[in-house]
Amino acid sequence: MNRRLIPPYLWTGGRTHPSRNVLDRLSVLRAAGDTVPRDVTPAGRRVLEILQDGALPLAEVAAHLSLPVSFVKVLVSDLFDEGLLTVRAPIAAEAGPLPDQQLLERVIRGLRALQ
Amino acid sequence: MDSARSSRDIYLRNPDQRLVKVIVSGPFGVGKTTIIRTLSEIPPLQTEEMMTATGAIVDHLDGVRDKTTTTVGLDYGRMSLGDDLALCLFGTPGQQRFHALWKDITRGALGALILADTRRIADSFEVMGLIEEQGIRYAVALNVFPDSPAYPEADLRQALDLAPETPLITCDARDRDTSLAALLALAEHLLALPALEQS
Numbered sequence: 001m002n003r004r005l006i007p008p009y010l011w012t013g014g015r016t017h018p019s020r021n022v023l024d025r026l027s028v029l030r031a032a033g034d035t036v037p038r039d040v041t042p043a044g045r046r047v048l049e050i051l052q053d054g055a056l057p058l059a060e061v062a063a064h065l066s067l068p069v070s071f072v073k074v075l076v077s078d079l080f081d082e083g084l085l086t087v088r089a090p091i092a093a094e095a096g097p098l099p100d101q102q103l104l105e106r107v108i109r110g111l112r113a114l115q
Numbered sequence: 116m117d118s119a120r121s122s123r124d125i126y127l128r129n130p131d132q133r134l135v136k137v138i139v140s141g142p143f144g145v146g147k148t149t150i151i152r153t154l155s156e157i158p159p160l161q162t163e164e165m166m167t168a169t170g171a172i173v174d175h176l177d178g179v180r181d182k183t184t185t186t187v188g189l190d191y192g193r194m195s196l197g198d199d200l201a202l203c204l205f206g207t208p209g210q211q212r213f214h215a216l217w218k219d220i221t222r223g224a225l226g227a228l229i230l231a232d233t234r235r236i237a238d239s240f241e242v243m244g245l246i247e248e249q250g251i252r253y254a255v256a257l258n259v260f261p262d263s264p265a266y267p268e269a270d271l272r273q274a275l276d277l278a279p280e281t282p283l284i285t286c287d288a289r290d291r292d293t294s295l296a297a298l299l300a301l302a303e304h305l306l307a308l309p310a311l312e313q314s
Binding site: 024025026028030053054055056057059060062063064066067068069070088090091099101103104105106107108109110111112113114115 | 164
């Protein structure tokens with residue numbers, strides 16, 4: 001593997017800011033197509049390749065590729081802008097001052113079922 | 116080790132599965148890695164987060180050329196609660212110098228499970244300070260080691276400055292049942308909180 005020879009900021013084509021600050025560690029990513037276009041950057045290609053077989057949260061894509069989460073946010077933002085992947089937001093537990101009661105009841109049922 | 120990427124079991128069970136963030140924190144060496152390994156259905160991962168020398172999180176690429184940036188690895192695991200929901204566990208270091216990282220990681224979290232070790236209870240003071248500062252709801256689980264001294268609960272509560280309603284449970288981070296029970300105590304506490312906060 002020679003990826004460490006190239007500073008990650010060059011991989012992203014010099015982009016410095018994600019165009020979408022809405023990206024979260026738990027945003028769910030899916031590849032939009034079955035094939036990876038030829039003109040995708042090497043790092044973008046790795047993101048799309050790992051998503052060919054299923055959906056993953058952004059943080060897990062970053063971990064599998066051994067890249068900092070912040071870099072992957074930029075890559076994902078570009079791939080999203082190019083229509084190459086879809087992004088789904090996680091549950092926002094911060095929506096209200098208190099956690100969603102229905103969600104908590106569902107979590108409790110789920111944990112009890114595992115016991 | 117098998118290549119995780121070649122198997123399908125690294126993926127979400129269902130692309131529409133809702134993901135809920137749960138923080139697992141505590142001092143260095145308290146068992147965060149172990150409990151995440153015990154509970155996760157996927158091979159545990161490490162996420163790399165970039166920080167500046169002063170502890171600020173880097174969420175853009177400007178700082179990359181700057182030699183003062185450093186990466187910190189966080190343990191991560193995921194457990195499904197049926198096909199429609201999964202808890203994503205973020206092992207977050209409990210030291211004050213990770214203050215900015217805490218703020219960023221805990222955003223949107225349902226709550227936090229704080230691990231403590233009764234052999235060195237003072238090591239938990241920093242994480243209790245972070246919790247207070249961030250206002251995240253939590254439960255405390257004592258990770259029991261073979262040589263852990265048994266202190267009266269009242270003494271431990273006083274040492275950790277816990278509110279009377281905050282759960283204080285014991286678990287063995289290597290053991291699935293007691294680790295699940297610790298998460299359940301956290302979830303039940305979060306559900307009971309609105310009534311407690313109104314009274």
